[in-house]
Amino acid sequence: MLNGIKLVRVDFRLIHGQVVTKWSNTVTAKTIIVVNDELSEDEFMADIYVMAAPPGIKVQVLSIASFVEQANAGQYDSGSILVLFKNIEDVRNAVERGIVFAEVQIGGLGAAGNRTSVVKGISIDRDDADNLICMRDRGVEVYFQVTPEETKLSLDKALKKLGG
Template sequence: MISMIRIDDRLVHGQVAVKWSKQLSVSRIIVVSDAIAKNEIQVSALKMAAPAGVKVVVLGVEKATAIINDPRSKDMKILVVTNDPKNVEELLPLLEQKDLFLNMANYGRIGGALSDKEKITETVYISPADKEVIQQIFAMGYDFQYQPLPDDSPQSLKQLIGG
Protein backbone atom coordinates (compact mmCIF):
# COMPACT_ATOMS: atom_id res chain seq x y z
CA MET A 1 0.00 0.00 0.00
CA ILE A 2 1.29 3.44 -0.88
CA SER A 3 1.97 5.62 2.15
CA MET A 4 2.95 8.66 0.07
CA ILE A 5 3.80 9.75 -3.47
CA ARG A 6 6.43 12.50 -3.49
CA ILE A 7 7.78 14.65 -6.30
CA ASP A 8 11.34 15.65 -5.45
CA ASP A 9 14.21 16.42 -7.83
CA ARG A 10 16.68 14.70 -5.53
CA LEU A 11 14.69 11.46 -5.27
CA VAL A 12 16.27 9.38 -2.47
CA HIS A 13 18.23 11.75 -0.22
CA GLY A 14 18.29 12.80 3.43
CA GLN A 15 14.75 14.16 3.68
CA VAL A 16 13.25 11.15 1.92
CA ALA A 17 15.63 8.42 3.07
CA VAL A 18 15.86 9.47 6.70
CA LYS A 19 12.93 11.67 7.67
CA TRP A 20 9.99 10.54 5.53
CA SER A 21 10.83 6.83 5.42
CA LYS A 22 10.98 6.75 9.24
CA GLN A 23 7.88 8.92 9.68
CA LEU A 24 5.89 6.67 7.36
CA SER A 25 7.57 3.42 8.54
CA VAL A 26 8.08 2.31 4.95
CA SER A 27 9.76 -0.92 3.95
CA ARG A 28 10.04 0.00 0.24
CA ILE A 29 10.88 3.09 -1.75
CA ILE A 30 9.88 2.87 -5.39
CA VAL A 31 11.51 5.46 -7.61
CA VAL A 32 9.29 5.91 -10.67
CA SER A 33 10.99 7.11 -13.84
CA ASP A 34 11.30 5.42 -17.21
CA ALA A 35 14.50 7.38 -17.94
CA ILE A 36 16.24 6.73 -14.63
CA ALA A 37 15.30 3.03 -14.66
CA LYS A 38 17.42 2.71 -17.82
CA ASN A 39 20.51 4.32 -16.24
CA GLU A 40 22.45 1.69 -14.27
CA ILE A 41 24.69 4.26 -12.56
CA GLN A 42 21.73 6.28 -11.25
CA VAL A 43 19.93 3.10 -10.17
CA SER A 44 23.00 1.96 -8.20
CA ALA A 45 23.41 5.36 -6.55
CA LEU A 46 19.75 5.48 -5.51
CA LYS A 47 19.92 1.97 -4.04
CA MET A 48 23.01 2.94 -2.02
CA ALA A 49 21.12 5.91 -0.56
CA ALA A 50 18.53 3.61 1.00
CA PRO A 51 18.24 3.70 4.77
CA ALA A 52 18.82 0.49 6.71
CA GLY A 53 15.91 -1.91 6.41
CA VAL A 54 14.37 -0.18 3.38
CA LYS A 55 14.62 -1.64 -0.11
CA VAL A 56 14.84 0.79 -3.04
CA VAL A 57 13.73 -0.20 -6.53
CA VAL A 58 13.81 2.00 -9.62
CA LEU A 59 11.11 1.25 -12.18
CA GLY A 60 9.33 2.76 -15.14
CA VAL A 61 5.66 3.71 -14.79
CA GLU A 62 4.27 0.41 -16.12
CA LYS A 63 6.47 -1.85 -13.99
CA ALA A 64 5.89 0.31 -10.91
CA THR A 65 2.14 0.07 -11.43
CA ALA A 66 2.32 -3.71 -11.70
CA ILE A 67 4.31 -3.98 -8.45
CA ILE A 68 2.11 -1.53 -6.54
CA ASN A 69 -1.14 -3.16 -7.71
CA ASP A 70 0.15 -6.68 -6.97
CA PRO A 71 -1.86 -8.16 -4.05
CA ARG A 72 1.41 -9.00 -2.28
CA SER A 73 2.13 -5.27 -1.96
CA LYS A 74 -1.04 -4.57 0.02
CA ASP A 75 0.68 -5.30 3.35
CA MET A 76 3.81 -3.26 2.54
CA LYS A 77 4.27 0.40 3.31
CA ILE A 78 5.56 1.98 0.12
CA LEU A 79 6.96 5.43 -0.54
CA VAL A 80 6.79 6.35 -4.22
CA VAL A 81 9.24 9.05 -5.34
CA THR A 82 9.64 10.66 -8.74
CA ASN A 83 11.29 13.76 -10.13
CA ASP A 84 8.60 14.61 -12.68
CA PRO A 85 4.90 15.46 -12.24
CA LYS A 86 4.22 13.76 -15.59
CA ASN A 87 5.09 10.41 -13.98
CA VAL A 88 2.47 11.03 -11.29
CA GLU A 89 -0.11 12.03 -13.91
CA GLU A 90 0.53 8.74 -15.76
CA LEU A 91 0.63 6.63 -12.59
CA LEU A 92 -2.53 7.84 -10.80
CA PRO A 93 -5.18 6.45 -13.19
CA LEU A 94 -3.42 3.08 -13.25
CA LEU A 95 -3.37 2.59 -9.48
CA GLU A 96 -6.02 0.55 -7.73
CA GLN A 97 -5.47 2.52 -4.52
CA LYS A 98 -7.27 5.87 -4.77
CA ASP A 99 -6.81 7.34 -1.26
CA LEU A 100 -3.36 8.75 -1.84
CA PHE A 101 -1.20 11.28 -0.02
CA LEU A 102 0.65 13.37 -2.62
CA ASN A 103 3.58 15.52 -1.57
CA MET A 104 5.83 17.93 -3.44
CA ALA A 105 8.98 19.67 -2.25
CA ASN A 106 12.43 20.39 -3.66
CA TYR A 107 11.21 20.52 -7.23
CA GLY A 108 12.16 22.64 -10.22
CA ARG A 109 15.50 24.10 -9.16
CA ILE A 110 17.45 21.48 -11.10
CA GLY A 111 17.39 21.75 -14.89
CA GLY A 112 16.28 24.77 -16.81
CA ALA A 113 16.50 28.42 -15.90
CA LEU A 114 14.66 29.51 -12.77
CA SER A 115 13.72 32.70 -14.62
CA ASP A 116 11.51 30.57 -16.89
CA LYS A 117 9.64 29.10 -13.91
CA GLU A 118 7.09 30.34 -11.43
CA LYS A 119 8.28 30.35 -7.81
CA ILE A 120 5.58 28.65 -5.75
CA THR A 121 7.56 28.25 -2.50
CA GLU A 122 11.21 28.51 -1.49
CA THR A 123 11.75 24.98 -2.80
CA VAL A 124 9.19 24.57 -5.60
CA TYR A 125 9.51 26.20 -9.01
CA ILE A 126 7.25 25.11 -11.87
CA SER A 127 7.37 25.66 -15.60
CA PRO A 128 4.23 26.36 -17.61
CA ALA A 129 4.31 22.70 -18.77
CA ASP A 130 4.59 21.50 -15.15
CA LYS A 131 1.64 23.70 -14.21
CA GLU A 132 -0.51 22.12 -16.93
CA VAL A 133 0.34 18.62 -15.70
CA ILE A 134 -0.31 19.58 -12.08
CA GLN A 135 -3.66 21.10 -13.08
CA GLN A 136 -4.53 17.77 -14.74
CA ILE A 137 -3.75 15.99 -11.47
CA PHE A 138 -5.98 18.48 -9.62
CA ALA A 139 -8.72 17.72 -12.18
CA MET A 140 -8.45 14.02 -11.22
CA GLY A 141 -9.48 15.05 -7.70
CA TYR A 142 -6.07 15.09 -6.07
CA ASP A 143 -4.02 17.80 -4.37
CA PHE A 144 -0.41 17.86 -3.28
CA GLN A 145 0.75 18.88 0.14
CA TYR A 146 3.78 21.10 0.15
CA GLN A 147 5.58 19.69 3.17
CA PRO A 148 9.36 19.34 2.86
CA LEU A 149 9.75 17.57 6.21
CA PRO A 150 7.27 15.66 8.37
CA ASP A 151 7.47 18.30 11.12
CA ASP A 152 6.66 21.14 8.69
CA SER A 153 3.08 22.38 8.48
CA PRO A 154 1.47 21.05 5.31
CA GLN A 155 0.16 23.52 2.76
CA SER A 156 -2.13 22.79 -0.18
CA LEU A 157 -0.25 23.14 -3.46
CA LYS A 158 -3.57 23.88 -5.15
CA GLN A 159 -4.00 26.91 -2.90
CA LEU A 160 -0.37 27.97 -3.33
CA ILE A 161 -0.69 27.82 -7.12
CA GLY A 162 -4.16 29.33 -7.08
CA GLY A 163 -5.70 26.41 -8.95
Protein backbone atom coordinates in the same frame (compact mmCIF):
# COMPACT_ATOMS: atom_id res chain seq x y z
CA MET B 1 -6.21 -0.48 -3.36
CA LEU B 2 -2.58 0.64 -2.84
CA ASN B 3 -2.97 0.57 0.96
CA GLY B 4 0.72 -0.25 1.32
CA ILE B 5 1.74 3.09 -0.15
CA LYS B 6 2.19 5.47 2.79
CA LEU B 7 3.55 8.46 0.85
CA VAL B 8 3.80 9.48 -2.81
CA ARG B 9 6.38 12.25 -3.21
CA VAL B 10 7.74 14.22 -6.16
CA ASP B 11 11.33 15.27 -5.54
CA PHE B 12 13.88 15.77 -8.31
CA ARG B 13 16.62 14.69 -5.88
CA LEU B 14 14.87 11.36 -5.25
CA ILE B 15 16.71 9.57 -2.43
CA HIS B 16 18.67 12.14 -0.46
CA GLY B 17 19.25 12.95 3.21
CA GLN B 18 15.91 14.61 3.85
CA VAL B 19 13.82 11.84 2.27
CA VAL B 20 15.80 9.08 3.88
CA THR B 21 16.02 10.48 7.39
CA LYS B 22 12.80 12.43 7.75
CA TRP B 23 10.14 11.06 5.43
CA SER B 24 11.05 7.37 5.56
CA ASN B 25 10.94 7.62 9.39
CA THR B 26 7.71 9.63 9.36
CA VAL B 27 5.91 7.00 7.29
CA THR B 28 8.01 4.11 8.68
CA ALA B 29 8.87 3.02 5.15
CA LYS B 30 10.31 -0.46 4.67
CA THR B 31 10.50 -0.05 0.89
CA ILE B 32 11.27 2.93 -1.34
CA ILE B 33 10.13 2.69 -4.94
CA VAL B 34 11.71 5.15 -7.36
CA VAL B 35 9.55 5.50 -10.48
CA ASN B 36 11.39 6.93 -13.47
CA ASP B 37 11.79 5.55 -16.99
CA GLU B 38 15.31 6.85 -17.62
CA LEU B 39 16.65 5.71 -14.26
CA SER B 40 15.10 2.26 -14.66
CA GLU B 41 17.23 1.82 -17.78
CA ASP B 42 20.46 3.13 -16.18
CA GLU B 43 21.75 0.29 -14.02
CA PHE B 44 24.72 2.29 -12.71
CA MET B 45 22.62 5.24 -11.49
CA ALA B 46 19.89 2.92 -10.17
CA ASP B 47 22.54 1.12 -8.07
CA ILE B 48 23.65 4.45 -6.61
CA TYR B 49 20.10 5.13 -5.38
CA VAL B 50 19.85 1.61 -3.96
CA MET B 51 23.10 2.18 -2.04
CA ALA B 52 21.88 5.59 -0.79
CA ALA B 53 19.08 4.01 1.22
CA PRO B 54 19.63 3.33 4.90
CA PRO B 55 20.12 -0.25 6.14
CA GLY B 56 16.89 -2.19 6.33
CA ILE B 57 15.09 -0.25 3.60
CA LYS B 58 14.66 -2.02 0.30
CA VAL B 59 14.84 0.11 -2.87
CA GLN B 60 13.31 -0.68 -6.24
CA VAL B 61 13.83 1.44 -9.36
CA LEU B 62 10.97 0.92 -11.82
CA SER B 63 9.73 2.32 -15.10
CA ILE B 64 6.27 3.90 -15.02
CA ALA B 65 4.88 0.91 -16.96
CA SER B 66 6.38 -1.60 -14.49
CA PHE B 67 5.07 0.38 -11.53
CA VAL B 68 1.56 0.48 -13.02
CA GLU B 69 1.71 -3.24 -13.82
CA GLN B 70 2.81 -4.15 -10.28
CA ALA B 71 0.21 -1.82 -8.72
CA ASN B 72 -2.53 -3.41 -10.81
CA ALA B 73 -1.29 -6.86 -9.76
CA GLY B 74 -1.81 -5.95 -6.09
CA GLN B 75 1.88 -5.61 -5.18
CA TYR B 76 1.26 -2.43 -3.16
CA ASP B 77 -1.94 -3.40 -1.38
CA SER B 78 -0.02 -3.91 1.87
CA GLY B 79 3.32 -2.99 3.35
CA SER B 80 4.93 0.32 4.19
CA ILE B 81 6.03 1.92 0.94
CA LEU B 82 7.38 5.36 0.01
CA VAL B 83 7.00 6.08 -3.72
CA LEU B 84 9.29 8.70 -5.25
CA PHE B 85 8.83 10.38 -8.61
CA LYS B 86 11.46 12.67 -10.15
CA ASN B 87 8.92 15.01 -11.75
CA ILE B 88 5.23 15.88 -11.90
CA GLU B 89 4.80 14.63 -15.46
CA ASP B 90 5.74 11.08 -14.41
CA VAL B 91 3.09 11.06 -11.66
CA ARG B 92 0.46 12.34 -14.08
CA ASN B 93 1.49 9.58 -16.49
CA ALA B 94 0.90 6.95 -13.78
CA VAL B 95 -2.44 8.52 -12.82
CA GLU B 96 -3.55 8.60 -16.46
CA ARG B 97 -2.75 4.87 -16.68
CA GLY B 98 -5.32 4.26 -13.95
CA ILE B 99 -3.30 4.48 -10.74
CA VAL B 100 -5.37 6.07 -7.99
CA PHE B 101 -3.29 7.91 -5.39
CA ALA B 102 -5.20 9.46 -2.49
CA GLU B 103 -2.61 12.21 -2.26
CA VAL B 104 0.62 13.35 -3.86
CA GLN B 105 3.19 15.42 -2.03
CA ILE B 106 5.32 17.83 -4.05
CA GLY B 107 8.57 17.99 -2.10
CA GLY B 108 11.40 19.36 -4.18
CA LEU B 109 11.57 20.86 -7.65
CA GLY B 110 14.40 23.05 -8.90
CA ALA B 111 14.13 26.64 -10.05
CA ALA B 112 15.46 26.34 -13.62
CA GLY B 113 13.78 27.95 -16.62
CA ASN B 114 10.43 29.72 -16.26
CA ARG B 115 9.65 28.17 -12.89
CA THR B 116 8.07 30.15 -10.06
CA SER B 117 8.90 29.42 -6.43
CA VAL B 118 5.75 28.42 -4.53
CA VAL B 119 7.55 27.22 -1.39
CA LYS B 120 11.24 27.43 -0.52
CA GLY B 121 12.81 24.57 -2.48
CA ILE B 122 9.81 24.00 -4.75
CA SER B 123 9.34 25.77 -8.09
CA ILE B 124 6.75 24.95 -10.72
CA ASP B 125 5.89 26.16 -14.19
CA ARG B 126 2.60 26.30 -16.10
CA ASP B 127 2.97 22.71 -17.41
CA ASP B 128 3.50 21.45 -13.87
CA ALA B 129 0.43 23.38 -12.71
CA ASP B 130 -1.68 21.94 -15.55
CA ASN B 131 -0.50 18.40 -14.70
CA LEU B 132 -1.32 18.93 -11.02
CA ILE B 133 -4.77 20.33 -11.85
CA CYS B 134 -5.39 17.27 -14.04
CA MET B 135 -4.51 14.98 -11.13
CA ARG B 136 -6.67 16.98 -8.72
CA ASP B 137 -9.56 16.67 -11.18
CA ARG B 138 -9.11 12.88 -10.95
CA GLY B 139 -9.53 13.01 -7.17
CA VAL B 140 -5.90 13.25 -6.04
CA GLU B 141 -5.17 15.61 -3.14
CA VAL B 142 -2.05 17.54 -4.18
CA TYR B 143 -0.02 19.52 -1.66
CA PHE B 144 3.44 21.02 -1.28
CA GLN B 145 5.66 20.15 1.70
CA VAL B 146 9.45 19.93 1.82
CA THR B 147 9.89 18.53 5.34
CA PRO B 148 7.50 17.00 7.88
CA GLU B 149 7.96 20.01 10.17
CA GLU B 150 6.60 22.43 7.59
CA THR B 151 2.93 23.17 7.02
CA LYS B 152 1.34 21.69 3.92
CA LEU B 153 0.59 24.22 1.17
CA SER B 154 -2.52 23.40 -0.85
CA LEU B 155 -2.50 23.29 -4.64
CA ASP B 156 -4.91 26.26 -4.76
CA LYS B 157 -2.56 28.43 -2.68
CA ALA B 158 0.41 27.39 -4.84
CA LEU B 159 -1.51 28.23 -8.01
CA LYS B 160 -2.21 31.72 -6.66
CA LYS B 161 1.54 32.25 -6.30
CA LEU B 162 1.95 31.12 -9.89
CA GLY B 163 -0.64 33.63 -10.98
CA GLY B 164 -3.68 31.50 -11.59
